[in-house]
Amino acid sequence: xxxxxxxxxxxxxxxxxxxxxxxxxxxxxxxxxxxxxxxxxxxxxxxxxxxxxxxxxxxxxxxxxxxxxxxxxxxxxxxxxxxxxxxxxxxxxxxxxxxxxxxxxxxxxxxxxxxxxxxxxxxxxxxxxxxxxxxxxxxxxxxxxxxxxxxxxxx
Amino acid sequence: xxxxxxxxxxxxxxxxxxxxxxxxxxxxxxxxxxxxxxxxxxxxxxxxxxxxxxxxxxxxxxxxxxxxxxxxxxxxxxxxxxxxxxxxxxxxxxxxxxxxxxxxxxxxxxxxxxxx
Numbered sequence: 444x445x446x447x448x449x450x451x452x453x454x455x456x457x458x459x460x461x462x463x464x465x466x467x468x469x470x471x472x473x474x475x476x477x478x479x480x481x482x483x484x485x486x487x488x489x490x491x492x493x494x495x496x497x498x499x500x501x502x503x504x505x506x507x508x509x510x511x512x513x514x515x516x517x518x519x520x521x522x523x524x525x526x527x528x529x530x531x532x533x534x535x536x537x538x539x540x541x542x543x544x545x546x547x548x549x550x551x552x553x554x555x556x557x558x559x560x561x562x563x564x565x566x567x568x569x570x571x572x573x574x575x576x577x578x579x580x581x582x583x584x585x586x587x588x589x590x591x592x593x594x595x596x597x598x
Numbered sequence: 599x600x601x602x603x604x605x606x607x608x609x610x611x612x613x614x615x616x617x618x619x620x621x622x623x624x625x626x627x628x629x630x631x632x633x634x635x636x637x638x639x640x641x642x643x644x645x646x647x648x649x650x651x652x653x654x655x656x657x658x659x660x661x662x663x664x665x666x667x668x669x670x671x672x673x674x675x676x677x678x679x680x681x682x683x684x685x686x687x688x689x690x691x692x693x694x695x696x697x698x699x700x701x702x703x704x705x706x707x708x709x710x711x712x713x714x
Contacts (some may be wrong), residue, residue, distance in 0.1 A: 484687065491654060567653040572690035
């Protein structure tokens with residue numbers, strides 16, 4: 444069972460709250476101070492990605508975040524429900540340019556194609572570069588991003 | 599902390615002072631300012647990020663977008679940043695090769711002037 448679970452309306456303004464909660468739980472779980480910035484940024488990236496996916500597919504569905512500190516690891520799982528809002532795989536957001544294949548860490552789309560949006564996959568590149576361990580999994584509901592970092596606590 | 603933006607002209611270069619957090623919520627304000635400056639004919643920009651407490655990929659996207667806009671007018675967008683927590687995200691994404699990143703505003707302006 445997660446130490447802390449939260450769900451929030453997919454609005455950009457709530458991403459900061461999610462970052463702050465994740466950082467607080469990470470600190471309490473025993474993540475070293477030097478790693479807290481990485482936790483904060485990686486969780487923010489995952490939540491930002493989920494918010495954008497929800498706004499495009501299912502703006503009424505909340506984004507879910509689970510935070511667990513146990514067995515020497517602090518684990519964060521950010522799950523979106525955007526896949527459930529798609530009819531098929533032909534919509535643009537089903538396979539955006541530069542989107543990494545789930546299970547791989549390195550997106551290839553770091554070349555910006557738009558003046559106003561970050562390059563697709565850049566957020567995931569940041570997550571992959573920051574999390575000590577990261578796994579992407581497609582679920583029937585959407586994409587689940589699991590990240591973890593070591594803790595000094597054993598319980 | 600919210601985002602605070604200010605700008606002033608120095609030696610013909612527009613210096614944008616950014617303070618606070620640049621994320622998916624606040625980045626649009628920075629984007630609007632950069633677009634406004636370019637639309638007003640400011641093509642030489644220095645973004646001072648010394649007081650930025652948080653930067654995510656959305657913020658990076660805005661900076662890259664600003665760079666593309668000024669380059670369309672043969673301009674430049676340099677950054678001032680010495681904070682390791684902020685520099686790390688530029689290194690992870692390989693954007694240290696895209697932006698000129700300087701320790702001080704003076705250094706950024708001097709470097710830009712010397713390239714003219």
